Amino acid sequence: MLRLRLVVSDAIGCPMLDATDEGRDQGGELDPTDAFLLSLFARIDTVAFATAAAAVASLTMFIATIALLIKGASPGYHIGPNLGSLSTFWPGYSVSWGGSIIGGAYAAVFGGIVGFALAIFWNFTQLVIVGLAALRVPPIGSD
Amino acid sequence: MTKRPIPLSAARRTVPIKQDTRLMAIDEGTIRRGIWLNSILLSMGFGLCCGLGLMLLTFLSLAITGDKAGYYLNLLGVFMPGYSVSPSGAWIGLFGAFIYGAISGLVTYQVYARTSGVEAFNRMVREHTLPRDAYRQATMRLSGKALGLALGLLLAGQLWLSSAWLIVRGTAAESKHAALLAHYLPGYSVSFMGAAIGAFWLFVYVFVSSFIFAQIYNRILDIRKWRGESQS
Numbered sequence: 311m312l313r314l315r316l317v318v319s320d321a322i323g324c325p326m327l328d329a330t331d332e333g334r335d336q337g338g339e340l341d342p343t344d345a346f347l348l349s350l351f352a353r354i355d356t357v358a359f360a361t362a363a364a365a366v367a368s369l370t371m372f373i374a375t376i377a378l379l380i381k382g383a384s385p386g387y388h389i390g391p392n393l394g395s396l397s398t399f400w401p402g403y404s405v406s407w408g409g410s411i412i413g414g415a416y417a418a419v420f421g422g423i424v425g426f427a428l429a430i431f432w433n434f435t436q437l438v439i440v441g442l443a444a445l446r447v448p449p450i451g452s453d
Numbered sequence: 454m455t456k457r458p459i460p461l462s463a464a465r466r467t468v469p470i471k472q473d474t475r476l477m478a479i480d481e482g483t484i485r486r487g488i489w490l491n492s493i494l495l496s497m498g499f500g501l502c503c504g505l506g507l508m509l510l511t512f513l514s515l516a517i518t519g520d521k522a523g524y525y526l527n528l529l530g531v532f533m534p535g536y537s538v539s540p541s542g543a544w545i546g547l548f549g550a551f552i553y554g555a556i557s558g559l560v561t562y563q564v565y566a567r568t569s570g571v572e573a574f575n576r577m578v579r580e581h582t583l584p585r586d587a588y589r590q591a592t593m594r595l596s597g598k599a600l601g602l603a604l605g606l607l608l609a610g611q612l613w614l615s616s617a618w619l620i621v622r623g624t625a626a627e628s629k630h631a632a633l634l635a636h637y638l639p640g641y642s643v644s645f646m647g648a649a650i651g652a653f654w655l656f657v658y659v660f661v662s663s664f665i666f667a668q669i670y671n672r673i674l675d676i677r678k679w680r681g682e683s684q685s
Binding site for chain 2: 349350351352353354355358359361362363365366369370374377378381392395398399424427428431432436
């Protein structure tokens with residue numbers, strides 16, 4: 311735990327952080343500083359993050375489409391010509407009841423990819439930072 | 454084979470923190486440095502996503518729609534000087550959107566971390582024991598309220614500033630696309646007051662969406678954690 315604390319402290323630029331191990335890790339309890347340092351470098355669960363992003367994006371697109379359908383348009387006008395232009399990128403999408411399902415599916419894929427990319431980026435960069443700090447901090451016991 | 458129900462109480466357990474010391478034991482400088490490090494990371498992540506996303510979208514638009522490209526995307530040029538749907542504009546878009554994303558990421562994490570506070574950080578830690586490589590196993594939990602507040606304030610502020618920019622440059626009356634937001638944001642118009650009303654509604658939508666997002670994320674995390682513990 312001492313080395314972990316030193317590594318993480320170094321990673322965030324606090325080399326002078328308390329480096330004594332006395333009074334810590336007693337009775338299975340976690341020291342607040344350790345808890346904080348660990349939580350700073352807690353990884354994102356990529357599957358959960360991508361799934362949540364996909365679900366919210368899909369729901370948003372679905373609601374955005376049906377909101378226009380419920381509101382309707384003036385006689386002689388199309389409903390949602392601007393939102394409907396998403397069909398340029400999403401073949402098959404339109405501002406219709408069926409289109410809301412198709413749009414929701416496209417948005418789920420898009421949201422999932424963005425969520426997955428963000429989570430991977432976050433985990434990777436943190437791993438690199440902690441890894442580099444681990445290389446800088448000498449093993450405990452060595453001079 | 455009967456499925457065991459997910460023990461909610463167990464799934465929500467966190468590492469016990471020493472009650473007597475709790476927050477006071479954490480050096481303020483450590484917290485500040487930690488928050489800034491993660492702010493910069495998120496800012497880079499957001500920046501790259503926005504920059505590469507806009508560049509990809511620009512090239513995709515050119516490839517798919519050809520001469521008609523940029524009917525909507527060109528509107529971004531109002532807020533991003535020099536941007537247009539063209540090969541050179543795509544690179545300007547990459548830079549401009551990177552800056553926009555980076556600032557957004559920075560603000561988001563700063564607000565998130567400072568509103569959820571250290572208590573939320575403590576809740577993120579999921580392990581009950583501390584092996585030597587604990588940081589590899591600790592998995593982040595999200596605070597729905599803090600995320601909603603951070604993203605809600607960010608996007609509401611951006612909507613108001615965008616509308617204000619349209620008013621200041623004197624094109625409010627011509628901004629028919631911006632005015633379409635009134636379909637989703639009741640009371641919105643390209644005026645200072647209308648923008649404030651729209652910003653309020655946007656804050657509400659984003660807050661609710663973020664809260665749902667965090668709930669789904671935490672719930673899936675619990676399920677995956679529970680399955681992992683069941684198999685081991």
